[in-house]
Amino acid sequence: MNDMTPVKATTPKDWETDQEVRWCPGCGDYAILKAVQRTMPEIGGTPENTVFISGIGCSSRFPYYMETYGFHTIHGRAPAVATGVKLANPDLDVWIITGDGDALSIGGNHTMHLLRRNLDCQIMLFNNEIYGLTKGQYSPTSRVGTNSPSTPYGSVDRPATPCAFALGSGARFVARGFDVSKNLPDVLKAAHAHRGAAFIEIFQNCIVYNKDVFEDFAAPKGADGHQLWLRNGEPMLFGSEKSGGTKGIALDNVGLTLKVVDVVDGDWQSAGVIVHDVTNRSLAHMLVEMPFGEFPMALGVLYDDPRPTFNDAVIAQNESASAGKSPDLGKLLAKGQTWTVAEGHPET
Incomplete structure (x- = not known):
């Protein structure tokens, strides 16, 4: 196919x-699957140019349900396989599907290195704060006090924060959403538009082993006062959508921390509400660490500041190393310690 060949537009059905x-x-997971299938046509994707790669867990069945190329790999190793796929065929649109246990326990080191290297791909981490596939053991993101088969008296572990982990690993794009949110496709589109490793944490309800753990901010109705949807260049407002937000997030200059302020008559400037800047890494760290309850849950794109990708650097290095050289397998095999067995030698 040449550059002049028109690409046939797809529909969500084409991705099923x-x-x-x-x-x-x-x-x-059903809602996330539908959100992805709706998003693919809108980003101009094509099934033959897309690959979904997963590790192990409930979320990792995802590649079976997408009409694309796919790999269902081993526990925690999806980033390693994705790296090989992207380097072998840089034109592929690579998506990694993982869970809080898959990505942050056995796969923690692989996730970290993928992010710091900045491979051009999208990482969707389904976070249900539990090991669902293996019958409800507590996971790296489970809250203190979580009762499970492996913590019958309640977990005493301090949970990992996926987005804080991503930022600490050097990720250049970090975002959050939740399974049934109408805004999730917009988050996925922003991740796809980012060139480099785009990390998206998606809060996901495990109906069996951790039911409604996110209900305090993800309930279908009445939760807008607990959700802070971040949009670049717009004030950080939350509360009633009809009034444009009754509260906001401001900077406490004394402690250099964030605080919640009231917004009267829509005058957010007077209240000192911060305007979101996706390139501000320090602000992203603060938003990720806001304790829920005292603050709303920060959702949307928290950080987006591209830099050169790992795959581009590897390809450029290989091209430089091979410039002016012709492939010669015989010469390569003869390189180094070799010897010739002369005719008439006893071993011939």
Whole structure:
């Protein structure tokens, strides 16, 4: 196909497989799958140029349900396989599907190195704060006090914060959403538009082992006062959508921390509400660490500041190393310690 060949527009149906979708009834994964299938046509994707790569976990069945190329790999190793795929074919649109256990326990080092290297791909981390596939053990993101088969008296571990982990690993794009949010496709589009490793944490309801753990901010109704949807260049307002937000996030100059302020008559400037800047890494760290309850849950794109990608650097290095050289397998095999067995030698 040359550059002049028109690309046929797709529909969400084009991204569906003939496989029976097998998650527990009511699982948040269904909503995420539909959000991705709706998003793909809008970003101009094509099934033959897209690959979904997963590790192990409930979320990792995802490649079976996308009409694209796919790999269902081993526990925690999806980033390693994705790196090989992207280097072998840089034109592929690579998506990694993982979970809080898959990415942050056995796969923690792989996730970290993928982010610091800045491979051009999208990483969707489904966070349900539990090990769902293996029957409900506590995970790296489970809250203190979580009762599970492996913590019958309640977890005493301090949970990992996926977005803080991503920022600490050098990620250049960090975002959050949740399974049934109408805004999730917009978050996915922003991640896809970013050139480099785009990390998206998606809060996902495990209907069986950790039901409604995010209900305090992700409930279908009445939760807008607990959600801070971030938009670059816009004030950080939350509360009633009809009034444009009744509260906001401001900077406490005394402690260099964030604080919640009241917004009267829509005058957010007088209240000192911060305007979101996706390139401000320090601000992204502060937003990620806001304790929920005292603050709303920060959602949307927290940080977006591109830099050169790992795959571009590797390809450029290989091209430089091979410039002016012709491939010669015989010469390569003869390089180094070699010897010739002369005719008439006893071993001939």
